[in-house]
Amino acid sequence: xxxxxxxxxxxxxxxxxxxxxxxxxxxxxxxxxxxxxxxxxxxxxxxxxxxxxxxxxxxxxxxxxxxxxxxxxxxxxxxxxxxxxxxxxxxxxxxxxxxxxxxxxxxxxxxxxxxxxxxxxxxxxxxxxxxxxxxxxxxxxxxxxxxxxxxxxxxxxxxxxxxxxxxxxxxxxxxxxxxxxxxxxxxxxxxxxxxxxxxxxxxxxxxxxxxxxxxxxxx
Amino acid sequence: xxxxxxxxxxxxxxxxxxxxxxxxxxxxxxxxxxxxxxxxxxxxxxxxxxxxxxxxxxxxxxxxxxxxxxxxxxxxxxxxxxxxxxxxxxxxxxxxxxxxxxxxxxxxxxxxxxxxxxxxxxxxxxxxxxxxxxxxxxxxxxxxxxxxxxxxxxxxxxxxxxxxxxxxxxxxxxxxxxxxxxxxxxxxxxxxxxxxxxxxxxxxxxxxxxxxxxxxxxxxxxxxxxxxxxxxxxxxxxxxxxxxxxxxxxxxxxxxxxxxxxxxxxxxxxxxxxxxxxxxxxxxxxxxxxxxxxxxxxxxxxxxxxxxxxxxxxxxxxxxxxxxxxxxxxxxxxxxxxxxxxxxxxxxxxxxxxxxxxxxxxxxxxxxxxxxxxxxxxxxxxxxxxxxxxxxxxxxxxxxxxxxxxxxxxxxxxxxxxxxxxxxxxxxxxxxxxxxxxxxxxxxxxxxxxxxxxxxxxxxxxxxxxxxxxxxx
Amino acid sequence: xxxxxxxxxxxxxxxxxxxxxxxxxxxxxxxxxxxxxxxxxxxxxxxxxx
Numbered sequence: 001x002x003x004x005x006x007x008x009x010x011x012x013x014x015x016x017x018x019x020x021x022x023x024x025x026x027x028x029x030x031x032x033x034x035x036x037x038x039x040x041x042x043x044x045x046x047x048x049x050x051x052x053x054x055x056x057x058x059x060x061x062x063x064x065x066x067x068x069x070x071x072x073x074x075x076x077x078x079x080x081x082x083x084x085x086x087x088x089x090x091x092x093x094x095x096x097x098x099x100x101x102x103x104x105x106x107x108x109x110x111x112x113x114x115x116x117x118x119x120x121x122x123x124x125x126x127x128x129x130x131x132x133x134x135x136x137x138x139x140x141x142x143x144x145x146x147x148x149x150x151x152x153x154x155x156x157x158x159x160x161x162x163x164x165x166x167x168x169x170x171x172x173x174x175x176x177x178x179x180x181x182x183x184x185x186x187x188x189x190x191x192x193x194x195x196x197x198x199x200x201x202x203x204x205x206x207x208x209x210x211x212x213x214x215x216x217x218x219x
Numbered sequence: 220x221x222x223x224x225x226x227x228x229x230x231x232x233x234x235x236x237x238x239x240x241x242x243x244x245x246x247x248x249x250x251x252x253x254x255x256x257x258x259x260x261x262x263x264x265x266x267x268x269x270x271x272x273x274x275x276x277x278x279x280x281x282x283x284x285x286x287x288x289x290x291x292x293x294x295x296x297x298x299x300x301x302x303x304x305x306x307x308x309x310x311x312x313x314x315x316x317x318x319x320x321x322x323x324x325x326x327x328x329x330x331x332x333x334x335x336x337x338x339x340x341x342x343x344x345x346x347x348x349x350x351x352x353x354x355x356x357x358x359x360x361x362x363x364x365x366x367x368x369x370x371x372x373x374x375x376x377x378x379x380x381x382x383x384x385x386x387x388x389x390x391x392x393x394x395x396x397x398x399x400x401x402x403x404x405x406x407x408x409x410x411x412x413x414x415x416x417x418x419x420x421x422x423x424x425x426x427x428x429x430x431x432x433x434x435x436x437x438x439x440x441x442x443x444x445x446x447x448x449x450x451x452x453x454x455x456x457x458x459x460x461x462x463x464x465x466x467x468x469x470x471x472x473x474x475x476x477x478x479x480x481x482x483x484x485x486x487x488x489x490x491x492x493x494x495x496x497x498x499x500x501x502x503x504x505x506x507x508x509x510x511x512x513x514x515x516x517x518x519x520x521x522x523x524x525x526x527x528x529x530x531x532x533x534x535x536x537x538x539x540x541x542x543x544x545x546x547x548x549x550x551x552x553x554x555x556x557x558x559x560x561x562x563x564x565x566x567x568x569x570x571x572x573x574x575x576x577x578x579x580x581x582x583x584x585x586x587x588x589x590x591x592x593x594x595x596x597x598x599x600x601x602x603x604x605x606x607x608x609x610x611x612x613x614x615x616x617x618x619x620x621x622x623x624x625x626x627x628x629x630x631x632x633x634x635x636x637x638x639x640x641x642x643x644x645x646x647x648x649x650x651x652x653x654x655x656x657x658x659x660x661x662x663x664x665x666x667x668x669x670x671x672x673x674x675x676x677x678x679x680x681x682x683x684x685x686x687x688x689x690x691x692x
Numbered sequence: 693x694x695x696x697x698x699x700x701x702x703x704x705x706x707x708x709x710x711x712x713x714x715x716x717x718x719x720x721x722x723x724x725x726x727x728x729x730x731x732x733x734x735x736x737x738x739x740x741x742x
Binding site: 005006007010012013016017020021025028032035038039053054055073074075196 | 701702705720728731736742
Binding site: 009010011014015017018021022025026028029032033035036037039040041042055056059098101102103104105106107108109110111112113114115116118119120121122123124125126127128129131132133136137138163167168169170171173174175176177178181184185188192195196197198199200201202203204205206207208210211 | 258261262265266269270273274275276278279337338339340341342343345346349350351352353354357388412413414415416417418419421454457458461462464465468469472473475479480481482483484485486488489491561562564565566567569570633638639641642643644645646647648649652653
């Protein structure tokens with residue numbers, strides 16, 4: 001330390017380097033943020049009709065059949081937006097779909113879902129991840145339990161009265177979700193499953209196949 | 220701690236204000252641990268308080284109490300160190316005290332609403348009044364605004380004092396870091412329907428706090444503590460502090476990328492997130508080792524026995540140096556590579572890392588600052604650790620490490636069975652949760668949580684009594 | 693196969709840099725660290741003059 005001649009023990013050198021690195025890293029982060037913002041902006045209904053792939057598609061994606069399949073090009077699973085299918089028995093206009101998604105997202109926040117579940121892998125670890133919950137094969141069983149004709153109906157019924165349909169010792173509590181809120185949350189979850197998560201969760205589609213073949217995850 | 224504010228030993232009003240913050244921080248620390256115990260027990264017995272005080276509520280209060288007590292202790296520490304570093308009374312102490320009471324009242328209201336109202340209807344009003352439903356920053360919007368106002372007052376006080384008094388290197392880093400820390404909170408105060416966008420900015424707050432600005436903050440604090448407790452050389456501290464800023468910000472800012480692997484953001488974040496942030500905690504340990512080495516050498520040269528004028532603070536700062544390296548560094552690097560993270564993301568592995576990192580990097584050094592405050596408030600020349608201090612150190616450290624090990628084992632099991640073998644989802648999740656490996660790990664987590672809590676009781680008693688006891692000696 | 697064809701959803705400058713082995717992260721580290729050499733030699737000159 002006494003040797004003030006070495007640059008490596010010079011406070012001034014480290015201070016200037018720290019200032020440079022901090023400032024430049026911040027600048028890079030801002031540049032990257034601009035690029036990412038453009039890429040994760042929600043798509044439009046037009047994009048969907050033209051078949052343009054968006055990382056986060058328009059709310060009207062709820063009018064389509066959704067799948068999650070391995071893509072050879074990407075090297076992992078990607079959401080596949082298929083043909084149109086009714087959602088709660090109808091096709092939703094862009095305006096209706098946006099309003100529904102808005103209510104769904106608000107409800108997910110208001111009911112504090114992420115302090116048990118994870119969404120896109122972020123949240124708490126007391127309950128299953130919701131990222132691809134729309135595609136979960138378990139809903140088949142819930143359709144029978146709730147006496148529902150469609151998956152979305154089963155999901156909405158389950159969300160309103162989870163305490164009535166226990167599947168494991170750890171049960172979801174009743175969060176006083178109204179029928180409208182339940183419908184909106186299902187829309188949120190369906191939209192969530194269409195976000196391109198770079199292949200997270202990995203191997204999900206393989207698990208679905210196994211489940212559907214055996215009706216259970218045998219081990 | 221009880222009579223510390225009435226003490227005539229504290230030269231500066233600003234330091235008394237610091238002690239006020241410490242007292243609330245300690246109470247919230249206890250609340251955090253209690254909530255953690257409830258949540259831990261619900262993993263073992265899911266019927267416990269089902270439908271009354273569900274896991275999501277216990278967990279929300281657990282993590283919010285954590286964030287808030289750390290912030291309280293951080294503000295308190297800054298009020299403790301600012302007058303000593305600048306040689307100036309804190310500017311605007313009256314305003315600072317008002318801000319303290321406003322903040323404390325707001326925190327109390329938020330907690331009462333969390334506990335008794337818990338959730339609201341799916342409307343904007345819930346986000347404004349009850350809870351925002353975003354992890355760590357659940358505080359409703361009205362409280363966000365309050366927090367911003369209080370932080371502005373706090374920052375003005377510190378900045379004005381800094382400008383008026385002596386501008387040491389330590390204070391320069393602190394003042395710059397606090398500005399970034401306060402400004403980043405704004406990135407979390409907005410609503411969007413786009414969940415990817417939501418999480419993108421949410422991480423600006425959470426990551427750039429916990430893995431950048433807070434880390435620099437504790438580096439500064441640890442430097443200050445070493446300066447005071449073992450009379451370390453200022454040049455060594457300041458040099459390492461700038462190296463810390465260089466490494467922490469240089470890698471931590473773009474290290475944000477490791478949260479952008481799977482939330483809808485582009486693939487190029489894989490590479491950015493994988494390698495930045497790997498070197499973060501190295502300089503913190505390096506500073507500590509260098510300071511201790513130099514200190515031992517100096518003391519030896521003078522032929523005297525080494526002087527530590529505050530035993531408990533020194534012990535907690537030591538735990539901080541290595542706890543930060545292990546918890547934030549090693550446990551963080553375990554799962555920062557996307558190849559690993561695609562399986563570990565959103566599992567108990569993250570919880571293991573979180574427990575050791577928050578304790579090792581933040582709780583430890585702030586507990587050390589509590590003791591420093593007591594030493595000053597009671598005017599004790601040399602504060603020695605009591606039996607209670609030692610019990611607190613041993614039990615809390617052992618408890619947290621135990622919880623971390625248990626959660627790491629739970630995490631491995633969850634990663635391999637739920638993620639790698641079964642591919643995630645409803646049944647895979649519960650299949651993994653039901654295995655004995657998970658259940659045993661959760662039982663051990665509970666036991667170690669109780670150990671930690673007993674350690675906290677010792678800490679609580681010690682902080683209340685050590686000042687008076689030692690002052691009379 | 694060392695340099696992959698572009699596979700991400702939207703082409704961009706950063707995505708393009710990401711096509712080779714660690715090329716993006718090496719690029720970013722380099723542009724951050726290189727100017728430190730300049731800071732180093734400037735400091736060395738300054739200390740030498742003293």
